[in-house]
Amino acid sequence: MMKGNASWTRRAFVQSLGSLCAIGGLSPFTSRSLPSENSLNLSTLRFAFIASAQGAIHTFTILRDGSWHLTQQMSSLAPASLALSPDQRFLYVANALESFQHRHTGSVESYAIDPHTGHLSIVNRQALALSSTRPRHIAVSPNGRLLAVAVEGGAAYNLLPILQDGSIGTVTASLKPLVGTYLPATPRASLPSAIFFERNDAFLATDMGRGWITSLTVDEDLALSLNGHHDFAQSGESIHMVVCPTAERYFIAGSHDSTISMVSRTLHVLQELKLSSGKGSSALAVHPSGNMLFAATTSGISVINIDNFGVLRASASFDQMPGDIDRLECSRNGLHLFAATHSRSAFRMQINHQRNALSSPLKLASIPFFTAIAFHYA
């Protein structure tokens, strides 16, 4: 069921215009590029890796007809987040542990990926910094040399080098932001939740405990420094963030508020869009063309159009999802949107790019205690 909806604030509109003017007028920052059969051939989805908190990573081979077939179940300690190396030769895994090798810390793992079968083989396991328990999210730097970890338990960020053989080296830095930790009225601890590399030596991190986005840099000694933080949501609100692949933009949404924010690399708000449905967002995905944004809300999936001037316009909502969504990801070829629900299932929807519409969801797999998904392309 598609429903029209659109509302965005006057303040956001003004901000948007001001920001766009500031970066060089109202010229389009990207041209609409529709996915084609060619792009499908160029980036065929080959494998999907799904992590389960029950201690396994499931490898699915994706056939040409789009069907998924489970081909391997690799034991892992407590996989909570997955990240592929840029060359897709290695899969990195965060283990949400309270204790690793008897120490009060979580761990990360490196797996080599067989390019023909997608099967995983362990390369190494590495401890996080002491007190860095329950890692929640990992990200690999664009050059594939660094692994950054958002750690919920120790409320910290860890940095580890990735070595030539794909193995993970020992922690080089652990940073625990405490500045202005608590608002007296609503005490909330920091809960680092996700990381986005901006460059090889800088990343942004969302903090769902405080509703912050924190900016960190990496120096030549592989130490971490705090650059600052920006308030984006209510304290205690989950923040979801995606990077626009075609422009220097981030899209940010909170779990308690139905506003989607488009921000610059410097985290200045360019536009805020208030969705009319749902009380907040639980996941975001952006289309590889940069022209569509998908937001999972309590009411389903909202489809947001990004026009040629980079302005967000909510265009439709889609309420046929069976269960609350906690992961969304768009395929690289732009043809499919994948969703994973709390009810432990993975679904695929076809994207009708021209109509800003989604097909009915097709159930692909059912994984108990689903925690993370990663896609491997040919």
Add this chain to the structure above:
Amino acid sequence: MSTTVNRRDPRFAIARRGRNLRFPSTEADAAGRVEYCENVEDAAQTLQKVIDAGLRPTVRSSGHCYEDFVVNNPNGAILDLSLLNRVSAGLAGSAPYHVEPGAMLGDIYQEFYKRSNVVLPAGTCFTVCAGGHVSGGGYGILARLHGITVDWVSSVDILTVDINGKVIQRTVDRNHEPELFRALRGGQGSNFGLITGFTFNELPPAPQELAQAGISFDWATMTPEKFVTIVTTFGLYWEQNDQKQETWGLFGFMGLANKASGRFGISATFTGKDGTAEDLSVVKDFLDRFQRCKPIAEAPPMSSAHQLANRKPMVGDSVCYGEHVITTSPWITNASEGGENGISRGVRAKYKSAYMKKAFTEDEALAFYRMLTDDRSRGLVVAVDSYGGATNNADRAHDTAIPQRSSVMKLQYQMYWQDKAEDASRLKGIRDTYTAAYSTAVADQTHLGTPYPNEHYDGCYMNYPDVDMVEHNYWPELYYGKGDLYPLLQRVKKTYDPHNIFHHSMSIRTTT
């Protein structure tokens, strides 16, 4: 402000490490900077700066930490307090007595001796500083006579980090934040904050004299039977005399070294309740018990267990049956030895510990014999110190964080080596010996391989930390007992370090 030594500073190679050269474990584990603080304000400002930068602070007084607690701190900040080292007393040397964390024990002995003619009953290594030593318990050759160091602490000055990330200066005593005060008397400052001072409202008078004697035994002529006799005799003495106050001035040390060392020895130091060493009957009685084992008389030993490993056999040893070579010297002279090197070259080392409530059994002694005659334990010394006496005041288990109040001996396993290539074999040697020692019939059969508290053992000493013990999920019981202490420490940790800023591989865990 503090003096910062970062990775570009030529002093960094020395500043980043402690005395145990095993740490930092890797280059990546090294801290990013060392901050030398000269006063309390320095320390508070620097700690706040470090917290604001999101870095992990670890705190160092002298760098004697046996494990990786301080220098394994990847790109974090070590706050070095060795310059925060004042020792002071009240008017005309009267109480209260105050010690800053960077004060070396040898300096504390001298300064209190000169100013006030009092002594802080503490350790035997001159260069160990107060910060870690006192907050972790502290004991030495006066322990049987005067108790352990924390028994004398009246208040502690500490910087903690509150829930807002703000550094707070506190002075805690039995009336002000008493749970934190108790925790800091044996529970180690490294769990809760940065200690900037200890105050003692009362201290015992400094001894005038110290008598010393030593005997040793040749491994070449050693038999299992003779070894068992020596070891069990040593232990039995302390078990039988634990409550005999006339013996409390006696401190005994048995250094069980691997066979390759050639010999192992026993030493005794004595100062009477009156501070003199005029009546040596207690010492002679102790030494007489080993005569049937035909010991070799030793030169007066160094009282520091740390120095034993480097001890060489005397040239021209005199075999002395029926007589003991006992020398007497001014106590302060002895207490001042070993202060020649504040910044040590360091050595690779591994340590373990155990408290014993009873004498060694024959099986235990044989376990030691087997392991010490095995090449695996080459370089190992099992230093067995006398304990008990005044330390076994059961009431102090309730107002300090040292629950071991019924032990008669305290063991320190020490393995030293220089070459990193030997790490694995050396660690295996000390681990195997330790496991063998606590796998006899007197060990708790459900906790084999450890001195789990029971009728015979009373766990381990936190100032001799051993990260191997965290392999056992019951490790807090080894160090803090089975009573209400660890829950109290967890409560204090949650209250005073809500962000777990001060943590290390054996710190108080508030989550399972």
